[in-house]
Amino acid sequence: MRMQGKFEKIFERPRTLRSTATHYCPGCGHGIVARLLAEVIDEFKIREKTVGVAPVGCSVLLYNYLDIDMYEAAHGRAPAVATGCKRVNPESIVFTYQGDGDFVSIGIAESIHAAARGEKITTIFINNAIYGMTGGQMAPTTLIGQKTTTSPRGRTSEEAGFPIRMSELLATIDGAAYIARVSVSNPKNVIQAKKAIKKAFETQINGLGYSMVEVLSHCPTDWHMTPLESTKWVEGHMMPYYPLNEFKAPKRRN
Amino acid sequence: MMKKSFMTGNEAIAEAAVQADCRHFFGYPITPQNEIPEYMSRRLPEVGGVYLQAESEIAAINMLFGAAGAGARVMTSSSSPGISLMQEGISYMVGAQLPCVIVNIMRGGPGLGGIQPSQSDYFQATKGGGHGDYHLLVLAPHTVQEAVTLTMEAFDLADKYRNPVMVLGDGYIGQMMEPVEFGRKTRQSTHPLKSWALTGAKGRPPNLVKSLYLNPKELEEHNLEINKKIQDMIKNEVRVETLLIDDAEIIIAAYGTVARIAKTAIKVLRERGLKIGMVRPITLFPFPYETFAKISKRAQKVLVVEMSLGQMVEDVMLGLSGQGCVRFYGRTGGMVPSYDEIINETEKFITEGKA
Amino acid sequence: MEKEISKPLYTNLILAGFGGQGLMFIGKLLAYSAMKTGKYVTWIPSYGPEMRGGTANCTVVISDEEIGSPVITSPQALIIMNNPSLKIFEPRLQPHGILLFNSSLITHQISRKDISAISIPANDIATKVGEKRTANMVMLGAYIARTMVIPKTAIFRGLEEFFGKKKQFLKANKQAFERGMEYTS
Ligand SMILES: Cc1ncc(C[n+]2csc(CCOP(=O)(O)OP(=O)(O)O)c2C)c(N)n1
Ligand code: SF4
Numbered sequence: 129m130r131m132q133g134k135f136e137k138i139f140e141r142p143r144t145l146r147s148t149a150t151h152y153c154p155g156c157g158h159g160i161v162a163r164l165l166a167e168v169i170d171e172f173k174i175r176e177k178t179v180g181v182a183p184v185g186c187s188v189l190l191y192n193y194l195d196i197d198m199y200e201a202a203h204g205r206a207p208a209v210a211t212g213c214k215r216v217n218p219e220s221i222v223f224t225y226q227g228d229g230d231f232v233s234i235g236i237a238e239s240i241h242a243a244a245r246g247e248k249i250t251t252i253f254i255n256n257a258i259y260g261m262t263g264g265q266m267a268p269t270t271l272i273g274q275k276t277t278t279s280p281r282g283r284t285s286e287e288a289g290f291p292i293r294m295s296e297l298l299a300t301i302d303g304a305a306y307i308a309r310v311s312v313s314n315p316k317n318v319i320q321a322k323k324a325i326k327k328a329f330e331t332q333i334n335g336l337g338y339s340m341v342e343v344l345s346h347c348p349t350d351w352h353m354t355p356l357e358s359t360k361w362v363e364g365h366m367m368p369y370y371p372l373n374e375f376k377a378p379k380r381r382n
Numbered sequence: 383m384m385k386k387s388f389m390t391g392n393e394a395i396a397e398a399a400v401q402a403d404c405r406h407f408f409g410y411p412i413t414p415q416n417e418i419p420e421y422m423s424r425r426l427p428e429v430g431g432v433y434l435q436a437e438s439e440i441a442a443i444n445m446l447f448g449a450a451g452a453g454a455r456v457m458t459s460s461s462s463p464g465i466s467l468m469q470e471g472i473s474y475m476v477g478a479q480l481p482c483v484i485v486n487i488m489r490g491g492p493g494l495g496g497i498q499p500s501q502s503d504y505f506q507a508t509k510g511g512g513h514g515d516y517h518l519l520v521l522a523p524h525t526v527q528e529a530v531t532l533t534m535e536a537f538d539l540a541d542k543y544r545n546p547v548m549v550l551g552d553g554y555i556g557q558m559m560e561p562v563e564f565g566r567k568t569r570q571s572t573h574p575l576k577s578w579a580l581t582g583a584k585g586r587p588p589n590l591v592k593s594l595y596l597n598p599k600e601l602e603e604h605n606l607e608i609n610k611k612i613q614d615m616i617k618n619e620v621r622v623e624t625l626l627i628d629d630a631e632i633i634i635a636a637y638g639t640v641a642r643i644a645k646t647a648i649k650v651l652r653e654r655g656l657k658i659g660m661v662r663p664i665t666l667f668p669f670p671y672e673t674f675a676k677i678s679k680r681a682q683k684v685l686v687v688e689m690s691l692g693q694m695v696e697d698v699m700l701g702l703s704g705q706g707c708v709r710f711y712g713r714t715g716g717m718v719p720s721y722d723e724i725i726n727e728t729e730k731f732i733t734e735g736k737a
Numbered sequence: 738m739e740k741e742i743s744k745p746l747y748t749n750l751i752l753a754g755f756g757g758q759g760l761m762f763i764g765k766l767l768a769y770s771a772m773k774t775g776k777y778v779t780w781i782p783s784y785g786p787e788m789r790g791g792t793a794n795c796t797v798v799i800s801d802e803e804i805g806s807p808v809i810t811s812p813q814a815l816i817i818m819n820n821p822s823l824k825i826f827e828p829r830l831q832p833h834g835i836l837l838f839n840s841s842l843i844t845h846q847i848s849r850k851d852i853s854a855i856s857i858p859a860n861d862i863a864t865k866v867g868e869k870r871t872a873n874m875v876m877l878g879a880y881i882a883r884t885m886v887i888p889k890t891a892i893f894r895g896l897e898e899f900f901g902k903k904k905q906f907l908k909a910n911k912q913a914f915e916r917g918m919e920y921t922s
Contacts, residue, residue, distance in 0.1 A: 177582035181448070184594075191590050197580035199451050200592035202474050205444035208436065212448025212456070213580065215432045216406060220452070220582055238444070241437040388769045388778075414784055497785045558807055559765065559780040561772045639808070646805030720810040 142166035144175050146195050155355025157345025158186055158254060160312040162193050164322045165225070165252065168329055169196065178221045179213055181206040183235070185227035186260040186347075204235025207242035210249040221332060223250040228269040229259045232292050236268075239294075246303030246337040250328045253294060253340060256347040257366060264350030268292050271369055276350075291369065295342045299375035305337030307376040311344035311367065313359040320372070327377060336378045344370055386563055391526045392417035392459075392556040395485055395549065396425065398533035399457050401564055403573070404483070405431035406456040408445035410438055410464060413497045414553040415487035418459040439464040443471030443484075450480040451591040453579030455537050459485035461553075462503050463494065465511075472546055473512030476608065477593025479578075481540035483533065484518075485549045487556035490716040498716025499553030501638060504693035507550050508667040515605050517612050519547045519619060520666040522637045526560035532664070539619065541574050543611045550666060552689060554639040554718070615668050622670035623662040626652070630659030632728055633677060635698050636687045637663050640719060644687055647724035658728060666694070674701025683707045685731055687719055745801035746776065748886055749809045752876075753794035753826055754818025754839070759873030763816075764795040767877060770895030771799045771887050779807035792821050799886055814884065816876050818859070820845050837879050837921075839872065855879065855921060862916045868906070871913035878917025889918065 141147060145166035152158045169175050175196055182190040183201040191198035201209040206224035214222045231239050231253045242249065258276055259265040265278040269291050273282040283291075295309045306328050310321035321343060328339035344366050346358035353361060389397070396418045399407070407422040423433040436442035442458050449456040460468065465486045475482060488503045490496040507520045519539055523529035529551060536547040580589050595601035623641075625648065627633055636644045641662040651658040661677070661684075663670050677684065684706060686695040695710045702708065711727040713719045752760040761782055768778040782795045796809050814835040817823045823838060823845055830836055832851045841860030857879050859872040866875075881889060893911060900907040 176584035179452070179580045179582060188594060191588075191592065195583065195588055197583050197589045198591070199448065199580060200478070200590075200594055201447070202444060202470055205440065205447070205471070208441040208444035209448035209451070211434070211441075212406070212408065212445035212450070213452040214448075215434060215445075216449045216452035216454040216456075217581055220580075237437050238441050241441065386772060388765075388772055553784070554781060554808065557782055557784050559768065560807075561778060642804075643806040643808055649805060718808055720808065721806050722810050 142170045144169045144195050146193055148192055150193055151189050152186065153349040155346070155348045155358065156186070157256065157312045157343065157347070160318060161252060161254060161321070161343050161345065162190060164318070164325055165223075166194060167322065168325050169194075171326070172329060172333065174221045174329075174333070177219060178223070181210045181213070181222070181224045183224070183226055183230050184261065185230050187225045187227055187230070187254065188261070190225050204230050204233070205238055206230065207235065207238040207247070207249070207251065211242055211245070211247050214247060214249050218248070221329065223252060223329070225252045226254065227260060228253070228255045228257065228267045232268040232294050240298070240301065243298050243301045243304040243338045243340070246305070248332050248335055249338065250332045251338075251340040252325065253342045254345045255294070255342050255366075255370065256345045257291075258347050258350045260347050260350055269294075271365060274365075293370060295340070295370075295373070295375050298340055303338050304340065304376060305378050306331040306339035308374040309342040309344065309370060309372050311362055311372060313344065313346065313362040317372070324374065331378055334378070342370075344372075386561040388559055388561055389526065390417055390557060390559050391523075391529050391551060392487065393421045394526050394530050394562050395459070395533045395556075396421035397564060398530040399483065399537070400425055400429060400431070402455065402534040402537040404455045404457045404537060405429065406449045406454045407431070407433050407458065408436050408442040408449070408456070409458045409460065410436050410442050412461045412464045414489060414499075414556050415459050415461050415485065417556070418485060418487075439467040440471065443468040443475075446482045447471060447475055447478070447480060450475065450482045451478070451580050453576040453581060455541070457483040457485065459487065461487050461489045462491050462500070465503065465506070469506075469512035472518070473514050473516065474593055475546050476512075476516040476518075477514065478591045479544040479608070480546070480591065481544050482546045483536045483540055483549065484546055485533070485551070488550065488552050490714065496716040497553065499639060499689060499718060500714065500716055501552050501640065501689040502691075502693070502714065503550070504666065504688070504690060507548050508669070508697070516608060517615075517667050519543065519545060519615055519668075520550050521547065522550050522664060522666050523555060524638050524641045524662065526555070526558060527562050528664075529555060530562050530564060543615060545608075545611060550638070552638050553716075619665055620668045620670050620672070621664035622673050623664060624673065625660040625662070627659035627661065627677070629657050630682060631657045632659075632683045632685055632731055634658065634660045634685045634687060634724065634728065635663075635674075635694070636660070637666065637694065640687050640689055643719060643721050644724055647721040647728065650721065650725055651728055656728070656732070663694070669697045669701070671697070671701040674698055675703065678702040678705035681706055683709070683731060685709045685711065685728055687724055687727070688712045689718060690714055746886070747800045747802070748814070748884065749796065749798040749812050750814035750816065750880070751794055751796050751809065751812045751826055751829075752816040753792060753822035756793040758818045759870065760816065760818060761793060761795050763873045763877040764797050766892065766895050766899065767887075768797050768799065769898075770891040773894060774887050774891050776800060776887070777802065777804050779804050781807050792819065792825075794822065794826070814880065816880055818842060818872070818876065823847075835883055837876055837883070839876060841872070855883065857917065857920055859917070862920065863913050866909055866913045866916060868909035868913065871909050874910045874913035875917035875920070878914035879921040881914075882918040882921040889914070
C-alpha cells in the first residue's frame with residue numbers, strides 16, 4: 129500500500145476525522161472504529177469519493193465525526209440505501225456502519241441480500257452484543273447467560289434462541305468477497321482491525337464484491353462495566369463464541 | 383402527428399418514466415402492477431439504466447432513498463400491501479427531502495385482500511400514510527394517456543419540491559390497453575441542479591442526507607420547512623377536470639377509472655334530460671377544495687362514487703364545508719361500480735336526497 | 738349512448754373462453770387494428786390467477802369519440818368460446834345484441850330469445866384450415882362480417898404487424914378469418 133510522505137505524524141488527527149467531541153460514552157469501542165475508518169479513507173485518498181451510510185443506533189451520529197458525504201438510514205436498511213447509491217454512482221466508495229440490532233436483527237434480510245448480490249459496498253458491523261442506543265436490550269448477538277434489560281435473568285436459548293455468528297453466515301455466500309471478524313479490545317487487536325478494514329475497502333476499490341468487517345466492540349455503559357472491564361469481557365466472553373478470523377479474502381492478484 | 387402506441391397502463395407508465403429520464407428502478411413483484419418491473423427489466427439496460435429486483439418492498443424503498451440521495455431520478459411501483467410496507471421509507475424520504483416517484487396500482491384490501499381494482503388506499507396516499515407531519519403529491523390518472531403525462535410530470539414535481547410523488551391508479555388503469563402518444567409535446571422536463579446530492583465531498587463541504595433532529599426546536603423548524611413546500615403545492619399544483627357543471631343540478635365526484643364510468647353515466651343521464659355534471663380531481667393531494675367550495679355556493683347536490691367505502695367523500699365534504707347535499711355510492715373488494723348503478727344512484731338522489 | 742345506431746360509431750363487446758384459446762389476443766388485435774384506422778379504443782382484460790387454465794375474458798370498446806367507461810356491464814356483442822363463459826355472459830348481453838358462440842365446444846342451449854345468436858363451429862373450421870390454433874380468428878372473422886366495425890384489410894394489417902415474421906402462421910390466421918367471415922355472410 130502506498131504510504132503518505134508524512135508517515136511519522138501518526139498522532140495527528142486524520143483529515144477525514146472532524147475535530148468535534150463525540151457523543152459516545154467514555155471508553156466506547158465506537159470511537160476507536162470511527163478513527164480507524166477515517167485513517168483508512170485518508171490512506172486510500174478516497175475522502176472525496178466516499179459516501180457513508182449510518183442507520184439508527186449509536187452509529188447514527190457518525191456523520192458528525194467523518195468529514196464525508198453521508199446518509200442517515202432507517203433502522204436496518206443501510207445496505208439497501210448503499211445499494212441504491214452505488215448503483216447510481218458506481219465510482220463512489222460506499223460503506224455502511226451498522227450495529228448488531230441493525231445488521232443482524234431488523235435488517236438481516238437487507239444484509240444477506242446485499243452480500244448475495246455481491247454489492248460492491250463495505251459494511252463495518254459493530255457487534256457489542258447489545259442494543260446500545262435504546263438502553264441495553266437484548267440483541268441477536270447477546271450471549272447465552274448475558275443479562276440485558278430484556279433478558280434480566282440472562283439470555284436462555286430456550287426462550288430466545290442462540291446468538292447469530294454473522295461473519296460465518298455471510299462467508300457462505302458467494303457474493304461476499306471479504307469477511308473478517310476483528311476486535312478493538314487492545315492495541316494489537318486495533319492494528320489487526322485496521323488491516324481488515326483496509327482490506328475490505330481494497331476489495332471494494334478493486335470491484336471484487338461485497339466486503340464486511342465485524343468488529344467486536346465494548347459497550348461499558350449498557351454492560352455496566354468500567355471501560356477496562358468491558359475490554360476484558362470482550363476477550364473472555366465474546367471471543368470464545370465469536371472467534372477472530374479472516375473468513376474469506378479475495379485471492380491476491382499480481 | 384405523434385406515433386400512437388397501444389399499451390397497457392402499466393407498460394405506458396414504465397415507458398413514460400424512461401422518457402422522463404428515470405434510469406433507476408427498484409421493486410418487488412406484486413399483482414396487478416408486475417408489467418411495470420417487467421418492462422423496466424427489459425428497457426432500462428437498453429438505455430444504460432439499472433433495474434434491480436429488491437428482496438422486499440422495504441428494501442426497494444430504501445434503495446430509492448440511496449439512489450435519490452445520490453442524485454438520480456428514481457422510481458418504484460407496487461400495489462397496496464407492498465405500498466404499506468414502504469411507508470416507513472417514504473416518511474424517511476420526506477424527512478430527508480428526497481425526490482422520487484412511487485406508483486401504486488391499487489388492489490382490494492385490507493390485509494392480503496384481493497387483486498381486483500380498488501381505490502381503497504386514498505387515505506393512505508393523501509393523508510400521510512407513514513409517520514410524521516407530511517403529505518405526498520398524489521396524481522390520479524383516468525386514462526392510459528393521462529397516466530403517461532402524469533408520470534412524466536411526477537418526476538419534475540418530485541424534483542421541484544424535493545418530495546416523493548405518488549401516481550395512484552386502480553388495477554384497471556394498470557391493466558387496461560389504450561392508444562398512447564409519447565414525446566416532448568406531453569413533457570416539459572426540468573432538471574434542477576442537485577447540489578445536495580451525495581456524490582463525494584470533492585471541492586465542497588460534505589453533504590448530509592438525514593431526518594434526525596433530536597432538538598425539538600430544530601425539528602420544528604425542519605417540519606415547517608417541509609410544510610412550506612406543502613403549502614406551495616396547495617397553491618400551485620391543484621389539478622381538476624370539470625364537465626358540464628355550470629347548469630348541473632347534481633354533480634358526480636369521482637377519480638380514476640370510476641370517473642370514466644361516471645362519464646358514460648352522465649352521457650346517458652343528459653340524454654334523458656337530466657342536468658348532471660362531473661368534478662374529477664386529478665391531484666388527490668392537493669385536493670381541489672376550491673372547486674367544491676364554488677359548488678356549495680350554488681347549492682348543487684354532489685354524488686361521490688368510489689371503489690371504496692367512502693374515503694375521498696370526506697375531502698368533498700370538507701370542500702363543501704357543510705353546505706349542499708352529499709350522497710355516497712361505493713363498491714369495494716375489487717367490485718367495480720357500473721354506469722347502470724351510477725345512473726340508478728343519481729336518479730334516486732333526485733327523488734330521495736342523501737344516503 | 739347505448740342506442741346509437743348509425744354514426745358516430747360506438748360499439749363494444751366482451752370476448753370470453755378458456756385461457757389459451759386466444760381470446761385476449763383477438764381482442765387486442767381488434768382494438769389495435771381499429772386504433773390504426775383512427776378510432777378511439779380500450780381493451781380491458783380479466784386478470785389474475787383465473788387466466789391460468791380457467792376462463793379469461795376481455796372487453797373491447799371502439800368509438801369515433803373519446804371513450805367514457807372502458808368497463809361494460811351489458812355489451813352489444815359477445816364472442817363466447819366455452820360453456821362456463823356462456824353461462825356468465827349470456828344474461829348480460831343487451832336486448833337485440835349479437836351472440837357469436839363456438840358450437841364446436843359449446844353444448845349448452847342458448848336460452849334467450851331477444852338476441853341474435855349465431856353458431857359457428859370454429860374448431861372444425863380451424864382444423865380444416867390446417868391450424869387448430871386459429872379458432873379464435875374464425876370467431877373474429879364472423880364478428881367482423883356481422884358488424885363491419887372495421888374492414889377486413891384493417892385486421893389483416895394488424896395481423897401482419899403481430900405475425901409478420903411467421904409467414905406460415907400469418908397465412909393460416911388470414912384464412913381462418915376469411916372462413917369465419919364466409920360462414921356468417
Ligand atoms: C423501526 C424501528 N424500530 C426501532 C427503533 C428504535 N431503535 C433505535 S436504535 C435501536 C437499536 C440499535 O442497536 P444496534 O443496532 O445494536 O446499535 P448500537 O446502538 O448498539 O450501536 C432501536 C431498536 C427504530 N429507530 N426504528
Ligand atoms: S451506549 Fe454503548 S455502544 Fe453506545 S456509545 Fe455508549 S458505550 Fe458506546
